[in-house]
Amino acid sequence: DAGITQSPRYKITETGRQVTLMCHQTWSHSYMFWYRQDLGHGLRLIYYSAAADITDKGEVPDGYVVSRSKTENFPLTLESATRSQTSVYFCASSEPGRADEQFFGPGTRLTVL
Amino acid sequence: KQEVTQIPAALSVPEGENLVLNCSFTDSAIYNLQWFRQDPGKGLTSLLLIQSSQREQTSGRLNASLDKSSGRSTLYIAASQPGDSATYLCAVSGNNRLAFGKGNQVVVIP
Numbered sequence: 498d499a500g501i502t503q504s505p506r507y508k509i510t511e512t513g514r515q516v517t518l519m520c521h522q523t524w525s526h527s528y529m530f531w532y533r534q535d536l537g538h539g540l541r542l543i544y545y546s547a548a549a550d551i552t553d554k555g556e557v558p559d560g561y562v563v564s565r566s567k568t569e570n571f572p573l574t575l576e577s578a579t580r581s582q583t584s585v586y587f588c589a590s591s592e593p594g595r596a597d598e599q600f601f602g603p604g605t606r607l608t609v610l
Numbered sequence: 611k612q613e614v615t616q617i618p619a620a621l622s623v624p625e626g627e628n629l630v631l632n633c634s635f636t637d638s639a640i641y642n643l644q645w646f647r648q649d650p651g652k653g654l655t656s657l658l659l660i661q662s663s664q665r666e667q668t669s670g671r672l673n674a675s676l677d678k679s680s681g682r683s684t685l686y687i688a689a690s691q692p693g694d695s696a697t698y699l700c701a702v703s704g705n706n707r708l709a710f711g712k713g714n715q716v717v718v719i720p
Contacts, residue, residue, distance in 0.1 A: 528706070530707075532710075537712070538712065539614075539699070539710045539711060539713060540699070540701075540710040541710075542707055542708075545707065587653060587654070598644075598659065599708060601653045601654040601655075603652065604652070604653050606651075
């Protein structure tokens, strides 16, 4: 499938478990981003990556780990999930120098019990 | 740190009325401003992008204006329809990232 995809779309897990959310894009975009969306907070940037093997923290990185070994994939890992990480997570990508024009995936709804 | 505010948070309008959604931002050094639409349980769809050098952008019934000096943008939706019911998000770009407002949740009543 062309575009940007996220998996799983829905996930329920328990406190303390490790969870990995996947993001895959077929455009060979250099930039990729992870956001979380919560009521009352809007979308907040967790991590972003300018290219393979280059990642940087966003506004709310604590409790999350990212990696980018391949341009097309940008997984987000919650090493020990907490209830406060219950949220909808969006992945996005963009062309080099065009971090302002981001294309968003459909989102992953994560519930931590 | 860029702060983006959208007012009102939620509004309902009768079908046919014009919609006016407001977005304000604290740092005028932006690259551009985007308006997105988000349907319940869905991702974000870009509606309009205004470059920092532009004053407005139009697409069909949608018109967005930008006043960088005052840190404001307005999204107008003419002759609203029930299908316009959604959440509208404003985002400003700078420093290789987007800063989002919390959104305007719109319900158009048939």
